[in-house]
Every structure is written in C-alpha cells, then in structure tokens.
Amino acid sequence: MKQSMEKNSVGIAILGFGVVGSGVAQVLEKNREQIWRKASTWIEVKYILDVKDLSATPCAACAVRDLDPILTDSRVDIVVETIGGVEPALEYTRRALAAGKSVVTSNKELVAEHGAQLMKLAQEKGVSYLYEASVAGGIPLLHPIKQCLGANCIQEVRGILNGTTNYILTRMFRDRLPFGDALFEAQTKGYAEADPTADVEGIDACRKICILASLVSGAHVAPASVPCEGIRSVTAADVAYAASAGYKIKLLGRALMEEDGRIRAYVAPHLLPSEDPLCCAEDVFNAVVVRGDAVGDVMFYGRGAGSLPTASAVVSDILEVLREKDMPKDVDWTVTPAKEPSANTPLLSRWYIRIPSDPEQLRQKLGQVTFLSRQGGGPEESALLTEEMDAKRLQQSLSGLGSYTAFRVLED
Numbered sequence: 001m002k003q004s005m006e007k008n009s010v011g012i013a014i015l016g017f018g019v020v021g022s023g024v025a026q027v028l029e030k031n032r033e034q035i036w037r038k039a040s041t042w043i044e045v046k047y048i049l050d051v052k053d054l055s056a057t058p059c060a061a062c063a064v065r066d067l068d069p070i071l072t073d074s075r076v077d078i079v080v081e082t083i084g085g086v087e088p089a090l091e092y093t094r095r096a097l098a099a100g101k102s103v104v105t106s107n108k109e110l111v112a113e114h115g116a117q118l119m120k121l122a123q124e125k126g127v128s129y130l131y132e133a134s135v136a137g138g139i140p141l142l143h144p145i146k147q148c149l150g151a152n153c154i155q156e157v158r159g160i161l162n163g164t165t166n167y168i169l170t171r172m173f174r175d176r177l178p179f180g181d182a183l184f185e186a187q188t189k190g191y192a193e194a195d196p197t198a199d200v201e202g203i204d205a206c207r208k209i210c211i212l213a214s215l216v217s218g219a220h221v222a223p224a225s226v227p228c229e230g231i232r233s234v235t236a237a238d239v240a241y242a243a244s245a246g247y248k249i250k251l252l253g254r255a256l257m258e259e260d261g262r263i264r265a266y267v268a269p270h271l272l273p274s275e276d277p278l279c280c281a282e283d284v285f286n287a288v289v290v291r292g293d294a295v296g297d298v299m300f301y302g303r304g305a306g307s308l309p310t311a312s313a314v315v316s317d318i319l320e321v322l323r324e325k326d327m328p329k330d331v332d333w334t335v336t337p338a339k340e341p342s343a344n345t346p347l348l349s350r351w352y353i354r355i356p357s358d359p360e361q362l363r364q365k366l367g368q369v370t371f372l373s374r375q376g377g378g379p380e381e382s383a384l385l386t387e388e389m390d391a392k393r394l395q396q397s398l399s400g401l402g403s404y405t406a407f408r409v410l411e412d
C-alpha cells in the first residue's frame with residue numbers, strides 16, 4: 001500500500017495557515033481514505049507557507065516562508081490560497097498559475113476584484129482557478145449555479161452572505177444582546193474577519209454578491225460599483241419594531257438581472273417576514289435564494305464561515321481540479337464591467353422608517369403608512385412601513401425632517 005501511495009499522489013501547497021488553511025490540512029488528514037476513493041490518488045500536503053513560525057508545530061517539516069520552492073517543485077500540482085486580502089495573495093496566485101499550478105482559493109476579496117484576470121491566466125496556462133469557498137463558506141453554491149442550474153436564465157440571487165452579521169443580528173433579535181457583545185462573541189468563535197469592519201460594514205457581503213453577480217452575468221461586477229450598507233445603523237429599537245410587525249432584520253446581498261442585460265447589485269439590511277425561507281438562517285448560517293426562469297426559487301443553506309465548513313469547499317475544489325484536469329478551461333466572467341442599472345428603472349419596495357417626527361406630518365408626506373409600536377417606544381420617534389416606492393421618492397418625501405433610518409421591506 002505504501003509504495004502505491006507514494007507513486008499515486010498529488011502534491012499540494014497551502015499558502016496561509018490561518019483558520020481556513022489549517023482546516024484544509026485537517027480535512028485532508030481526517031478524511032484521507034474517503035478523499036482517496038474519490039480522487040483515485042492520495043493528496044499530500046508538501047508545503048505550508050505562512051509568516052508565522054511553524055517550527056514548533058506538527059507542520060514544521062513542510063513549513064516554508066518563500067514561494068519559490070513550491071513553484072519549482074514538480075510534485076506540487078495544486079496551490080491552495082487561503083491567505084486572504086489582495087496582496088500578497090494576488091502576486092502569489094499569478095506566479096503559481098504562471099508556473100502551471102492550479103489554484104483553489106477561499107479569498108473573496110481577490111476573486112471579487114481580480115477573478116476575471118486570474119481565470120484568464122489559468123485558461124492560458126491550461127490549469128484551473130477555482131473559488132467555491134469564497135462565497136457562503138461550506139455551502140455548495142457556485143458549482144450548482146454553473147452546472148445544475150445551467151439551463152436557466154438566472155433572474156435574481158439574494159442571500160444572507162455574511163455569518164458574522166447574521167450572528168450579531170440573531171443575538172440582537174433572540175436574546176436582545178447589545179451589538180458590541182454579539183460582535184465580540186462572533187470574533188472569539190472565529191467567524192469575523194481579523195478586522196470586523198469588513199463584516200459589519202457589509203464589505204464582505206458585497207464582495208460575495210459581486211462574485212455571484214459576475215458569475216451569473218458573465219461580466220465583472222466590481223465591489224466599488226455596488227452600493228453597500230452594513231448593520232451599524234441597526235439598533236435594538238429597529239429590531240423590536242420589526243419584531244412587533246412579524247419581521248426580522250437581515251443583511252442581504254441582492255443581484256437582480258434586468259431585462260435589458262443590466263445588473264443591479266447592492267447590500268443592505270432588509271426587513272423580511274419571519275416566515276420567509278431566508279429567515280431560517282440564524283446564527284452564523286448563510287442562506288441564498290437563486291431564482292431561475294425555468295426552475296423558480298432554489299434555496300441553499302448551511303455554514304457560511306468557520307474553519308472546517310470553508311475547508312470542505314476548498315477540498316471539494318481540489319477534487320474538482322483533479323476531475324477537470326484534462327478538460328479545456330473556461331473563464332466564468334470577463335474583465336469587461338457589467339452594465340449598471342438605468343436611472344429610468346428604479347427599484348421599488350415598501351420601506352421601514354424610524355424617524356423623530358410626528359405621525360400626522362409623516363402621513364401627509366408619505367400617504368398611506370402603517371405605524372409600528374414597541375415596548376418602551378416614546379412619542380419622540382415614529383416607526384412605520386410605507387407603501388411601495390423608490391429610494392428617490394422616499395428621500396424627497398422625508399427631506400427636511402431630520403435624520404432617519406430606512407430599510408427596504410422584502411416580500412414576495
């Protein structure tokens with residue numbers, strides 16, 4: 001067995017041995033036999049590249065600080081990039097692809113910003129650049145959209161794409177925990193990014209909806225072009241008002257394909273009816289609804305963050321690289337920017353508003369509204385649900401009334 005094992009093996013290198021990179025090594029070790037049966041080859045971790053000193057760890061034998069030995073080692077076919085961020089991940093990925101290694105990644109920032117050029121480079125070199133783990137962690141989502149839903153025109157993707165903010169909103173809703181305590185818990189559990197700003201401000205969800213929007217449109221939807229609002233503006237009062245009317249507040253990424261081929265993508269907190277299927281995603285769980293013109297709505301649900309769930313997606317991409325080894329490579333989207341929505345087709349919705357203004361004035365400005373109440377709510381503020389309107393009309397109606405909170409209400 002040992003002899004055949006050595007002959008029949010594929011070497012990999014893991015760049016970045018943090019939460020996800022160490023999870024990849026753990027899954028490969030834990031499910032070694034099972035993975036061998038699927039891949040018909042053993043998968044051996046030959047190198048681990050990290051800035052940390054790994055000399056006192058079980059990985060010491062394969063620890064390196066430099067990419068060169070990995071690139072020149074012909075036994076390494078696949079590079080796992082779990083460094084995160086743009087640099088040095090971009091440079092390392094380019095060099096690995098240029099050296100004829102396939103790369104699999106969990107790095108949403110890199111894929112959202114530079115995925116198109118990296119896929120093109122991979123195609124030119126006849127290798128793969130796969131990124132299933134970059135969106136919704138362990139949930140199989142990108143391959144099912146590409147393959148199983150390939151017969152459909154995708155009309156919309158909407159989802160809870162960030163585990164940390166979902167965890168925070170869940171704890172605020174269910175246990176009335178203050179925002180800061182819930183964030184601290186999410187960080188200690190390893191869900192939040194090192195700098196949780198990316199989670200809390202919606203930037204992480206924005207990168208993920210950009211990847212999804214690029215994938216379904218075939219053109220690059222750049223994060224800088226996508227309106228993005230996080231959850232800092234969500235207060236305990238908003239959570240209580242929403243609950244009083246049977247809604248939960250969830251941070252959603254949405255990508256809508258418009259009939260003229262334009263893509264509307266954005267990230268913002270929304271009120272969802274408690275019975276909406278997406279509301280079953282609590283704590284760190286993610287859920288994504290994909291609407292196809294033939295299939296209708298399909299929902300994907302599972303763990304969107306954490307070491308082993310994300311590693312599950314990375315390792316499945318390693319298996320995919322081996323499966324598609326001799327097949328022609330494709331790019332999922334081009335570097336050409338996607339067409340942005342036209343101002344003539346605004347997005348309509350009902351809105352939740354909390355504003356320090358009196359009800360009569362609001363009725364005059366907004367027409368038909370439904371006022372909400374909560375325990376402890378005083379006369380100094382009003383909370384209400386509007387009828388359907390676009391963002392511009394809402395802004396015009398409320399101008400001069402002081403600062404207010406506004407979230408879209410999403411009802412099918």
Ligand code: HSE
Pocket residue numbers: 136137161162163164165191192193199204304305306
């Ligand atoms: N910080 C991210 C989240 C990790 O909370 O979803 C997975 O991308």
